[in-house]
Amino acid sequence: MNPAWTDDIIKQLDIRDDFEQRDIKYFTAFNQLSQQLQLQKLANKQQSPSPSLTSPTLKQEDLDRTFIIRENQQLKNENNDLISSLNMATIKNEKLEQGIKERDSTIKTLQRNNEKLKSKIDSLSLEIKEKNKTIEIINDEILMNQIQYNVLNDKVSALEAERTKSQ
Amino acid sequence: MNFTGASSSATTEIKRKLWNGCINIKVVLPHDSEDIEYLINIPRNSYLPIHFQQLISYFQNYVSYEIYKQALWFEYEGVPIAWNLPVGVLYDYLYLPSVIQERGGGGLDQNCWTIQLNLRGKYPAEYIIPFVYTNPDNTINYEQSLNEIIVNQLKQSCFVINGSAKPIMNLSESNSKLLWNSIVTRNLGQFTSLNKKIIPKQFQRIPVKIYIPGSTTVIQAPIHAYEDDKPVTLSRVLQRELPNLFTNDVKLARTYIHGIDISSIMDMPLHDIWTIFRHLDNFLYIIIIAMS
Numbered sequence: 001m002n003p004a005w006t007d008d009i010i011k012q013l014d015i016r017d018d019f020e021q022r023d024i025k026y027f028t029a030f031n032q033l034s035q036q037l038q039l040q041k042l043a044n045k046q047q048s049p050s051p052s053l054t055s056p057t058l059k060q061e062d063l064d065r066t067f068i069i070r071e072n073q074q075l076k077n078e079n080n081d082l083i084s085s086l087n088m089a090t091i092k093n094e095k096l097e098q099g100i101k102e103r104d105s106t107i108k109t110l111q112r113n114n115e116k117l118k119s120k121i122d123s124l125s126l127e128i129k130e131k132n133k134t135i136e137i138i139n140d141e142i143l144m145n146q147i148q149y150n151v152l153n154d155k156v157s158a159l160e161a162e163r164t165k166s167q
Numbered sequence: 168m169n170f171t172g173a174s175s176s177a178t179t180e181i182k183r184k185l186w187n188g189c190i191n192i193k194v195v196l197p198h199d200s201e202d203i204e205y206l207i208n209i210p211r212n213s214y215l216p217i218h219f220q221q222l223i224s225y226f227q228n229y230v231s232y233e234i235y236k237q238a239l240w241f242e243y244e245g246v247p248i249a250w251n252l253p254v255g256v257l258y259d260y261l262y263l264p265s266v267i268q269e270r271g272g273g274g275l276d277q278n279c280w281t282i283q284l285n286l287r288g289k290y291p292a293e294y295i296i297p298f299v300y301t302n303p304d305n306t307i308n309y310e311q312s313l314n315e316i317i318v319n320q321l322k323q324s325c326f327v328i329n330g331s332a333k334p335i336m337n338l339s340e341s342n343s344k345l346l347w348n349s350i351v352t353r354n355l356g357q358f359t360s361l362n363k364k365i366i367p368k369q370f371q372r373i374p375v376k377i378y379i380p381g382s383t384t385v386i387q388a389p390i391h392a393y394e395d396d397k398p399v400t401l402s403r404v405l406q407r408e409l410p411n412l413f414t415n416d417v418k419l420a421r422t423y424i425h426g427i428d429i430s431s432i433m434d435m436p437l438h439d440i441w442t443i444f445r446h447l448d449n450f451l452y453i454i455i456i457a458m459s
Binding site: 004005006007008009010012013014015016017019020021023024026027028030031034037038041083086087088089090091092093094095098099101102 | 174175176177178179180181182183184185186188189190191205206207208221224225228266279352353354355356359425426427428429431432435
């Protein structure tokens with residue numbers, strides 16, 4: 001979930017753009033018309049009647065030039081469109097890179113946690129081993145005590161039997 | 168990079184909207200008792216001289232004298248417009264205070280920003296930087312003047328950020344040209360990759376410029392990114408730089424960046440705000456509009 005500030009900023013940017021772009025269709029239309037005007041002017045300039053420039057080859061040259069000017073304008077527009085789409089791709093790329101960075105940091109955090117847990121498991125295993133050894137020792141001691149107890153019990157029984165006989 | 172808990176998609180969306188922000192401007196040229204109008208849509212982070220060529224080509228159709236040889240300058244309500252600032256900053260500084268009420272409320276009585284083009288009057292060199300370069304055919308070379316200004320701005324911001332202008336001075340000639348070209352053609356990918364060479368991961372200070380509409384004062388303060396090992400916030404900076412308008416309890420002004428009120432992020436680290444909202448010259452432009 002996004003924190004509130006990003007939602008607020010996005011909302012404000014939308015309000016800003018709605019206000020500042022509200023007449024954009026007229027501006028786009030004006031831009032296209034002014035481009036057409038420029039092309040028309042250039043074409044008129046090339047085709048202006050001049051007594052020395054009326055040979056068929058020169059007329060052809062003029063037409064070619066007009067064609068090149070139109071083509072040039074079209075290529076400029078296409079170039080601008082390509083730069084815009086490239087910019088969008090760059091922004092998307094940045095977003096993906098940011099996502100990768102975030103995932104990388106999550107992976108690193110998880111790896112660190114994993115290592116911590118592994119070392120905890122190792123130390124616990126060692127602790128268990130130690131405890132097992134201690135239990136074995138204690139078991140041995142209990143067994144030894146039981147044997148001693150039995151031996152002493154036998155001794156007590158023998159002594160009691162001896163005392164009964166002597167009485 | 169941590170943007171105070173924001174997801175990458177949200178910050179990318181903000182960056183996309185900031186990059187694509189455009190302003191509709193009506194340019195009016197008074198000529199023979201009538202106004203010739205030109206409508207132009209200019210990106211907020213672009214500069215006016217980049218668009219002079221198309222203005223000249225258009226207006227030349229209507230006037231008899233040669234526009235190419237005159238230094239163009241604009242004015243809004245009698246105030247000469249500084250061409251060396253990003254268009255969005257100019258809009259926020261000169262026009263936003265008068266339309267701010269309408270924007271949120273839906274009242275749309277105002278037209279777009281209308282500025283006047285001046286060709287023959289005396290160039291107000293005492294208010295705006297003159298264009299000093301000319302082409303061999305005596306026409307004015309706007310691009311070279313703008314290039315010089317932007318490169319200087321980049322050097323300044325680079326110095327503030329790094330404590331030295333070396334990173335930008337060390338750019339090869341071809342990379343410097345590519346950087347300039349990316350600003351003119353608005354090629355974000357190229358600009359980002361070259362700008363990364365100027366900006367280090369560790370910051371010394373943050374380049375900030377604060378403008379107050381109606382006042383000619385510009386606060387250009389290099390601000391340390393950290394104080395006592397804590398990140399400096401925008402509200403802290405404003406309280407220090409403009410103590411009369413921003414106190415702990417009362418705020419007598421609103422803060423705008425890229426045409427939006429940024430009250431919700433005043434307590435965010437300034438470095439994070441700079442990273443998202445900086446302009447192409449790597450300065451963070453802040454506009455302070457006093458509350459009515």
